[in-house]
Amino acid sequence: MGNVIKKVLVLLKNLFFKRLIFFIGIIVVWQVLFYTKLYPVQMFPSVKTIWDSLVNNLANGELLAKTGFSLELIGIGMLIGMILSVIFTGLAMISKVCRNFVDSIITIAHPLPGIALLPIIILWLGLGSNAIIFVIVHSVLWPMLLNTMTGFSSVPKLYKQLGQNIEMSKIKLVFGIYIPASLPNIYAGLKISWARAWRALISAEMIFGASGTSSGLGFYISQKRYDMDTPAVFAALIVIMLIGILVEDIFFNQLEKRTIGKWGMVSQ
Amino acid sequence: MKRRMLSLVIVLGLVASLALTGCNEAKPGATNAPTVGTIKIAYQNGLSYSPFYVMQEMKIIEKYLPNVKVEWTVLASGSAVSEGLAAGSLDIGVMGVAPLLTAWDKGFSMKIFSGLVNSPLGLVVLDDKYMSLKNFTEPNKDKIAVPAPKSIQHILLSMAAQKQLGKATALDEYLKALAHPDAQTALLNKIDIVAHFSSPPFLFSEVAKGGKVAVDGFDAFGGDFSFLVSVASKKFMDEQPAYAGAVYMAMSETIGLINSKDDAAVQVIMSKEKLTKDTAIKYLDWAGTNFTTTPYGLAGLAKYMKDVGYIEKLPASYSDYCWSTATATIGQRAGGPSVLEKAQNRK
Numbered sequence: 001m002g003n004v005i006k007k008v009l010v011l012l013k014n015l016f017f018k019r020l021i022f023f024i025g026i027i028v029v030w031q032v033l034f035y036t037k038l039y040p041v042q043m044f045p046s047v048k049t050i051w052d053s054l055v056n057n058l059a060n061g062e063l064l065a066k067t068g069f070s071l072e073l074i075g076i077g078m079l080i081g082m083i084l085s086v087i088f089t090g091l092a093m094i095s096k097v098c099r100n101f102v103d104s105i106i107t108i109a110h111p112l113p114g115i116a117l118l119p120i121i122i123l124w125l126g127l128g129s130n131a132i133i134f135v136i137v138h139s140v141l142w143p144m145l146l147n148t149m150t151g152f153s154s155v156p157k158l159y160k161q162l163g164q165n166i167e168m169s170k171i172k173l174v175f176g177i178y179i180p181a182s183l184p185n186i187y188a189g190l191k192i193s194w195a196r197a198w199r200a201l202i203s204a205e206m207i208f209g210a211s212g213t214s215s216g217l218g219f220y221i222s223q224k225r226y227d228m229d230t231p232a233v234f235a236a237l238i239v240i241m242l243i244g245i246l247v248e249d250i251f252f253n254q255l256e257k258r259t260i261g262k263w264g265m266v267s268q
Numbered sequence: 269m270k271r272r273m274l275s276l277v278i279v280l281g282l283v284a285s286l287a288l289t290g291c292n293e294a295k296p297g298a299t300n301a302p303t304v305g306t307i308k309i310a311y312q313n314g315l316s317y318s319p320f321y322v323m324q325e326m327k328i329i330e331k332y333l334p335n336v337k338v339e340w341t342v343l344a345s346g347s348a349v350s351e352g353l354a355a356g357s358l359d360i361g362v363m364g365v366a367p368l369l370t371a372w373d374k375g376f377s378m379k380i381f382s383g384l385v386n387s388p389l390g391l392v393v394l395d396d397k398y399m400s401l402k403n404f405t406e407p408n409k410d411k412i413a414v415p416a417p418k419s420i421q422h423i424l425l426s427m428a429a430q431k432q433l434g435k436a437t438a439l440d441e442y443l444k445a446l447a448h449p450d451a452q453t454a455l456l457n458k459i460d461i462v463a464h465f466s467s468p469p470f471l472f473s474e475v476a477k478g479g480k481v482a483v484d485g486f487d488a489f490g491g492d493f494s495f496l497v498s499v500a501s502k503k504f505m506d507e508q509p510a511y512a513g514a515v516y517m518a519m520s521e522t523i524g525l526i527n528s529k530d531d532a533a534v535q536v537i538m539s540k541e542k543l544t545k546d547t548a549i550k551y552l553d554w555a556g557t558n559f560t561t562t563p564y565g566l567a568g569l570a571k572y573m574k575d576v577g578y579i580e581k582l583p584a585s586y587s588d589y590c591w592s593t594a595t596a597t598i599g600q601r602a603g604g605p606s607v608l609e610k611a612q613n614r615k
Binding site: 039040041042043119122123126127128207208215219222223225226227228229 | 347350351354355356367370371374375376377411416417418419444445446447450453454457459460461
């Protein structure tokens with residue numbers, strides 16, 4: 001266990017330093033641009049005002065509450081999307097007709113932006129969180145499904161025959177061979193889905209607005225824009241980026257390391 | 269007058285012939301002269317912005333400035349207008365007074381150029397139960413749609429809540445931020461909201477489809493107020509005073525045409541809003557509608573916004589956030605306020 005923590009620390013340190021240099025670079029360029037006064041101060045605030053706004057809005061709990069609300073929605077949406085993609089993949093595995101059907105839906109639905117569906121979603125699902133969750137599910141389901149199915153179909157025939165040889169049932173075959181063998185694809189699907197869901201959520205919230213006192217990061221951005229509070233808009237963008245980095249570095253990387261990395265399924 | 273009509277007919281004839289022959293033909297008359305500058309103007313969609321699109325379609329600015337190119341942009345939100353003005357990509361735009369005061373408070377370099385329109389806003393409900401604000405009792409069920417928190421619609425609702433319920437924030441947890449078209453669909457189809465703080469033309473069509481006005485905007489405010497004003501950037505006013513003067517003249521002329529229901533102007537409005545002539549006239553004549561270059565209710569709104577903390581400081585005088593084109597229409601009566609000065613405050 002201690003070994004693992006040590007390894008994580010080394011990895012983080014390495015990444016951390018690379019990123020740190022990158023961020024310092026951005027900050028310096030930003031501040032220099034600020035001093036040139038090429039853009040009005042109200043629209044191009046200094047690094048300090050953005051930092052102050054970030055600290056203030058984190059301290060008063062507003063940003064944290066909005067972030068929590070957004071993360072909750074995304075969690076629900078991703079879970080539903082994953083369950084649905086498992087069901088669809090299962091169906092596609094069972095019969096050829098289903099597979100053609102699922103392929104067709106993916107072709108039709110995958111390129112469709114969730115935001116374009118909003119006017120119809122409002123009529124069907126109303127104006128609450130359900131509508132936003134629907135948009136998230138839509139953006140999660142198709143890439144997830146596409147990747148899982150690609151993974152399943154690229155499982156070597158030999159594995160399948162091996163499973164059949166030792167008389168594995170169909171379900172055992174799926175869980176014992178197909179899923180583990182296509183994990184790299186499933187992870188890729190998860191990563192893409194996460195990024196898509198995050199984008200869909202923020203844009204949906206920006207259009208959709210808030211209900212009473214509960215609202216997420218996207219609405220926070222559009223409200224701060226309405227208030228002409230540009231530093232707070234940047235503060236929210238920083239939070240979005242931080243969450244992206246955290247999820248990517250901590251969650252996905254660790255998940256990969258502990259499963260497919262350990263099993264030698266990806267080249268590290 | 270006859271000459272004006274004649275020139276109008278000529279201008280319209282030219283526009284029509286251009287439209288028929290396509291834009292590849294040589295440009296007629298004055299526009300053959302080299303263009304010396306551009307004016308960048310933006311407005312949003314909707315009947316209340318009609319002076320701008322009528323001015324565009326009838327080429328009224330070009331009448332005063334034949335050699336100047338006017339670049340028109342239709343923007344989707346008021347936020348984009350203030351950003352464009354601040355960034356210098358716009359010279360003149362249309363905004364609500366509340367966002368303009370926010371912009372002034374934050375130090376954006378733009379001021380009110382002229383009034384544009386006073387409009388009847390109102391809280392539209394379908395169910396008689398909600399005619400009284402006291403009957404909004406369940407924050408999760410009795411939702412009220414407004415375009416955005418701190419919008420004029422939200423402010424008017426707070427003012428009404430202050431009067432009817434004794435507390436400005438009494439209805440804040442009932443709010444649902446929703447753009448007008450979505451709110452209209454939701455209200456009329458009884459989806460999740462029971463009331464919509466609406467503005468023209470949505471207010472008109474909602475009332476036509478059975479909606480009732482539970483709170484009148486002017487009653488809530490206590491007097492008339494400018495729903496929209498035109499706003500000019502400091503850069504434009506400093507660097508192009510002659511252009512500014514011409515735009516002001518053109519705007520006055522256009523508002524005159526709309527108020528007198530000039531045929532050509534009404535035609536433009538009909539085609540833009542996709543209305544029949546009767547409906548267009550009915551909307552323009554809706555009680556409370558007033559296209560005017562004089563701003564109304566400025567001081568009253570500023571004071572309210574300061575009281576509830578939407579802005580941090582109170583303007584010391586109108587010239588803090590109005591160009592002289594606007595302050596001059598309000599005037600300054602010696603020995604006590606004039607009618608128009610009084611009209612800047614809430615009763």
